[in-house]
Amino acid sequence: MEKIPYIKTSLAVCLLAVSSASSASVWAPNDGDVNFLSFSSSSFPFPSLSDTFGIFEDTAVIGAAEPVVAFTGVGAVSFVANGANYNIGTGSTSGTLLGSNNFQIGMLSGGVWSAAFGNTDLGSDANLLAFADSSEFNNLHFLYAFDISPSQASSDAPAAVPLPASIWMMTSALLGVLYAGRRKSTVYA
Incomplete structure (x- = not known):
């Protein structure tokens, strides 16, 4: 004992x-595009081509909002300024971020969008975001994000942010x- x-x-x-x-939950691109690569504990060391992720407005409440764009597995999201707004696209979907290029990332699991519960700065503008699968117990999903930096929501009103x-x-x-x-x-x- x-x-x-x-x-x-x-x-x-x-x-x-x-x-x-x-x-950090709000991100900003470091250049004109952001690249993503996902894997899960069941697909490691190969990319998970079945995980769906979405880019949300920086002030959105993930779980109650729809993503501006979504991608599955591996993706590149381009950011192009359009006045005060930013047009973003993945090649198959496109949308507009209003007021800034700041965004949040969510994962679709069991029909519900959820935010990352943690992330690790890997240096050189790379981050590893961790998500939990709501439909399975103890099943983690990871998303490598390249060319992003932590940022802040751009709205004057305070965003609803959990601890x-x-x-x-x-x-x-x-x-x-x-x-x-x-x-x-x-x-x-």
Whole structure:
């Protein structure tokens, strides 16, 4: 039974390490196009050509809004200025971002759009976004995004933004560390 405290402590340390990942949800392109490549735990190391992702307005509430454009698996999205707006397209679909080139990314799962719960900056304008599949338990999906940078919503009105996943993860990690530290040692005779 000596392994249980070690496992709990290890889990708390892992949660704390993961909680340092960024929780940016609004993005901006660094040049005229953004490239995406998705994979899931079931398709790794090959791209997942069945995952559907969408580009949303920077102030949209993902889950209640429709995407401006959508793509499946691998995609390149072009951004062309049109006055204050930006025309975006994937080659098969196109739409317009209003007021700026800032956007959000969502994944379609079980008929519902959901935002990424975390992302990691890979350097050189590359990010790895993590999504959870709502129709299957413990099935993660990842989206590599190239030529994007974290940004902010451009609307004057505050956007409805939930607490970032990193806050929840850091809180649970801290509680785990505190619980492991408070555990009294048992003396066996």
